[in-house]
Amino acid sequence: MILFALPPAPLLTLALLVWLLSGIAGWILAGAARVSSLISGLGGILASAAVILAATRILQSGTSVTLVLPVLPFTAELSPLNALLLLAMSVTALFSSLYACAWLANAHQRKRARTGLLCNLLLAALSAAAISASATELILMMEMAALCAYFMIVQADDVKSRRAGLNQFLSGRLGTVCLILAFALLHHAGGSLSFDVLRHTPFTTGIRSVAFLLALAGFGLYAGIIPLHAWVPQSHSSAPAHAAALFSSTLMKIGIIGILKVGLDLLGVPPLWWGLVVLLLAILTAFIGGLYALMEHDIRRLLAYHTLENVGIILLGIGGAMVGVALNLPVLASLALLAGLFHLFNHGLFKTALFLGAGEIEMQTGIKDMEKLGGLARLMPWTAVAMLIALMSMAALPPLNGFASEWLLYQSLFQLSASHVFIARLAGPVLAVGLALTGALALMCIAKVFGVTFLGAPRCQAAADATPAPLAMTLSSVLLAFLCVIFGIASPWIIPHFAAVAASVLNIPALQAAQNGAALTPVSAVSAPMVAILLLAMPLVPWVIAGVLRGARLPNRLRGEAWACGYGHSADMVVTATGFAQPLRVMFAPLYRLRQRVTPDALVGALHQGWLGAFCRRLAFIELAVLLVVAFA
Template sequence: MMTPLFTLTPASLLALALILWLLSGIACWLVAASARLSSLISGAGSMLASLAVITAALQILHSGPAQRITLPVLAYTAEFSVLNGLLLLAMSVPALFCSLYACAWLKRVDRRKRAHTGLWCNLLMAALTASAVSANATELILMMEMAALCAYFLIVQTDEVKSRRAGLNQFLCGRLGTLCLILAFALLHHASGSVNFEVLRHTEFTAGVKSVAFLLALTGFGLYAGIIPLHAWVPQSHSSAPAHAAALFSSALMKMGILGVIKVGLDLLGAPPLWWGLVVLLLAILTAFIGGLYALMEHDIRRLLAYHTLENIGIILLGVGGAMVGVALNLPMLASLALLAGLFHLFNHGLFKTALFLGAGEVEMQTGIKDMEKLGGIARLMPWTAVAMLIALMSMAALPPLNGFASEWLLYQSLFQLSNSHVLIARLLGPLLAVGLALTGALALMCIAKVFGVTFLGAPRSQAAANATPAPLPMTLSSVLLALLCVIFGIASPWVIPHFSAVATSLLNAPLMPFASHDTVVSGIAGVSAPMIALLLLGMPILPWLIASLLRGNRLPNRLRGDAWACGYGHSPDMVVTATGFAQPLRVMFAPLYRLRVCATPAALVASLHQGWLGAFCRRLAFIELAVLLVVAFA
């Protein structure tokens, strides 16, 4: 009896997904002349691949101890662990909705952009999926490098100065990150004789080797994750690439950097010393605060969202750094709670940030504008997009009962646990980090007011904004469904959190936390019920409305809408608050921090790096390198 080539095992599903991404990307490139056919092949193929990865990830999360398996057909050695399964899930759910968005987006662009975007996006996801389950350092570096090169080609598609500069920044940062990773794992190979992750876990390294390897790996993975001050490539890259590709940068590519920090800091090198965790915590709060602060100065909506991605990378790293400190101090409750918060926020960030990038892409597609100063009044013309973006913005600002609130609340609890440590520096850092996280949350709240108020409310500030129409159904549906998931994972957090807790405790080899089998959010620790918050928030506005509707009778007729009150003067669009005016107080208050960016990147250095010959040389080098990597991968 013949064995079927593909079954429903995780290995077969991942192999099927990789093949689907490769074949659909190549087919889209070949038939790009037909807009309908190429968009259908690329989008549908990527959606099927994402569904296969989601199914495989759910199986891996419930499969028990880690295991090494060779994928059928591809002969690729993969490591299946709960951490890898969680990352696959966090990457593939946003990828599913990005693929749905691409079905409509690809139809509306020219042949060249359609061919390149369909090919590079699918190849990007294939490389990231393979890197997420890599079983040794060679596979990991090879696939991450391939993903970074695909991102480069997505950025430089448009022949504009900004796109070329963004692509060059990303290319140089990516190559530097890869070099640091090669040096880190070469050092570990020299000490252990292997780059296999299972061998590295059971090798005793000297303190010096571990520390040097950790710093090199933190730099390399930090360049991929965009940890400040290693973030130079992030803002303009997200603005230059197509919107759904930018969403994949935030939800998948940068998350591989986070996975690398977790692997090196908590998995491969054994128990970390205290100073490792403190370094990660300091970089995390710097990244979160500076990212949120710089976001408020941006007028380009996608650059603003990119800076908020940096903010959320910092929030995730607060959980990772807290876990490292907990392991170093032998505090399993702190370590498990902090890592749980970081992993849950890693997943949640992929949902709300993808919804925001896709929503911004819909606005850009319908108006041709990314500058918020030229928008306004979009909510009346694109209501479903406005609602989806409002929900996602509220989740990004950690407002209850959405998913961003649930994960950040856990993070606050871990910082309070850190404050109760017996080590003085940890007791000092706990309150300071909690205050820093609160300030970051305040900046995110201001961002809601700026993005939604300036972009969607008020009067249109340009003819293009006034003539906007709703986006095509697949594009609108992609952002609306993601916003719905933000609500679901927030309200259902009492039932979701135990699954993330199992991942954290499995990685740390710690006992299950007390709330892992209860139906309340962190029972005995957080004391917050997300479903109750949701009911109260729904009841507060609905109950007065019901009372007023029942008791008013015929006394209060409905009022007619008119112009906004302007102190007796005729209202005009010029009176509406602008993005510049909204952020002006912060620009004055934090002027030294904003000047720091100019001081850190002197004009002479920037001019020398962005000479025409260097960009052209890097573009040719990227083609050669990608061709070599593809040959090596298939060989």
Template structure:
């Protein structure tokens, strides 16, 4: 039996899929024993994720052309390519730390929730792993639909009005996305006579069929990825599901949608026309800016992070749209640099956003609170969680020398190259998109100040916040290790970027970008050495401290610590800045944009959609569909 699972990517993937399924079922069987069930599910998920990480490294390292490989034991043929390898790597690193978090979380919840959450999360990861390496449209759609249904049942576990509404939104969005994808691949099948990706890749499609299929695929994958205005399911779903499941939604499920756009727009359909790239760029900057703007208005910490996921989806799509535009304009360096930036940010987003969701889950577990207005002072009570979330928040805001900065800097460089393109529309859009990305970064910085300041600093604003204690070791370790990876992938980005450049080159069938091979986050116009930035950032604060320590002598006694005060008055919790007060100026400034949601989704339409009978009907339909898909998948 062990010979079947030699250290080959196909064998490792098959082993991982089997471990996810077996450990998910076993965790449910032993759900009455809290600690045992949590360990079975958590450790099983960690082992499966580790196997996929090794397989993904091997796939990316091998590079080369796309290969179709049959998985041992399982009746499944996988497609191995560097693009699929990067997606597997981004997904499995997230799943590894979510499984570590789940070891403690599952042990602390009810038996019913423990069995359902463990099994559903494992089914979700198994389905998405299979979708990531699917070699034809039928396998891809079946696995994406199975994953979407697992996500639905993870959302509606807590049977309250909010969760039911979130689940219904996700169910309707997922079914609409699947219908769009079925129509897209039907158009392609009508011309090519096949749904195999290799056949589609070598078929010459008429311009009309090609564009129709792309628009349908953009809508279908866009619903999964949460592109604005197709994002309605995202904020509520991330708030209603368990924290580690929400991290999987953000860093795994939505990434399948992004890679789907890359696959259709740059791989299966050949060279895209210019208007495809321009459309993706405009949708991207809209998603990034609106996502960041709405994030600032949220007080529910997980809804805020969900809106920031939308912002980062937009940032990743700026790279994808830039690559499509570069191909259309026959500018290979622009295309390679933009796609490199998009893929690198896709990976980096998984690291810092998972750390943030897991940190938010730790706070929720220890206080029972998701509303930032009722927190405060958590940093003194949960110091490791505070440090991990601060690092992840800084990475989300693209501050050097963290990984978010490294990938966004590459994206800026690609937009500067777009500004130098010979076509007028490109020269116009390049600066506008760069300014839009800068405004999005400013909104992200405000979110760092809001989340960390209101949640972790100041005085506690509720009894639960005042009595918070550190989270269990496994949960704290999961967010701390991810924060450390954010630092590592930022400081060491000079050595990591060439590997992503090779993946981008394989997608574009172009030479590897030479500018990415010089040990710096670099383009033809400028270079930034991430290790040097890290050394300077460490040295600059230390230098004044060293000078003061050497020169002060006996003139400056050590300061005494006393009670906090403000303008001569004793400090009280009422003086602490609230989340509402912090964002009030923006609420006034961008009032029309915030009110736009009410016009797009009027209250009457929302109340009609969320009638009780429709939710109950969809829930029964989801049970039936999940059962049928499981039979199909295992058959």
């Protein structure tokens, strides 16, 4: 009860301290598996709940304040945008911490100690970054979070993990250098690194443009914008599953919000070409991310590429808002930003459910390669249901939450095509077609992942011997899938809250986005509850008709094996992940070969020499130690 009475600032202080102390306590007590895992996991759950409560109160107030957190010497900016980012991160962090309660108990002692500490430190650093009131605090906290991610990636200590860690380390340091240069330029021109001062400082056109491009590159490296995405796929595969979920739902989201803050908040009204650059990068990231996902057999690498796809979809909303502000089209700006922010939140729900479900499969079978799985729907039914719902949401199928946010994004692209500027009228239909193609790729991904992994016959003994995952792990993915359903069906009542956040960023009246249970835009309206009712009711109609019209029941027919053209059916005849994606591999061969041309083997071999990886590992340890000392000081 005391927790519910606290205002946002003390709640955030409590969360940061609980994350830190529970991580340290779990690390110290790592020898006692059950105690250590409960301390780390339950500490994460408590801290996430405190942040959810604080973020909800900030959103309800609708005001922005800058203050120093109690106890901690940290200046925080509590605004609706920051609160929405906190809410999106903490909801997924809560379920990842629930998953960790079971995962850590089954991990090796050394891995349990490191992962429990690093995950909680990652969440504390990213939460602090989300409410930073100055560029110094933001860069410091992002750097600390990136180093925590690095050590979680390399702890497997195999060749792939070491390569993934080196990619992530170099990408993160390059991103930090770009951000330091961007804000150093703004500090030189404006005399301050405080966000509140930067908002009210008039910069010349040249300084604004150079700072924006540097910030776009820096935050884009964290967000994984293609072609700055090299660290993303293998990093998500090498880290523990719940840590990979946090990479997608928290670490990369900080990069996205950073682009939003620089492009729409700190530097004033953006010129048109800023928005067009973001839109171009967004559609390339979405389409190529979805295309490369279909070629993957490692289920977590596949999900990582789909994270890139969704990063592109979110950036379509942000880029559309920048174009709307540049062209003085408030309806377009409001609708596009609303769609981007809503999809940012929704992506955290379904992608975390997918990564946690993949982690359950990996833990119960020891396999990440979909080619070796199959038949898991009968052996792990709750995991299968949760992942099917999350996959459908990822593919934007109604009435789930992914559909609700992408539908709003389509409406914003239609608004863009109605603009009075030729380039905007041209971009609107092209981007809408690109988004539709991306959706088609996501639909194919449902068939590939669910069909190859959960249906058919098991392709190896480990898959045939699979059993349901521990209750905490299964519950985490099932509850997230349930939230995907809730946020889809209830979207007409949820969207106005996101519209208010978008309005606070743009400093314009909130878009009237919901009325009488239907989400409204200037183009069209859709009632998600009615869609859900129809989807549930229509399959029942044939059963009702059959029950009314059928006569006496015929005897049951005998069932034999599936017809296989006269041959005996075997597991080898089942469709594989390779065979499923082969037509696309042929159709888009030039795009798939592009990766080898851009990153030739000679360059990759020179980059991944053993001495460089060892040097970066020692450097990362020293840097993290220094940052912790600086943060505490």
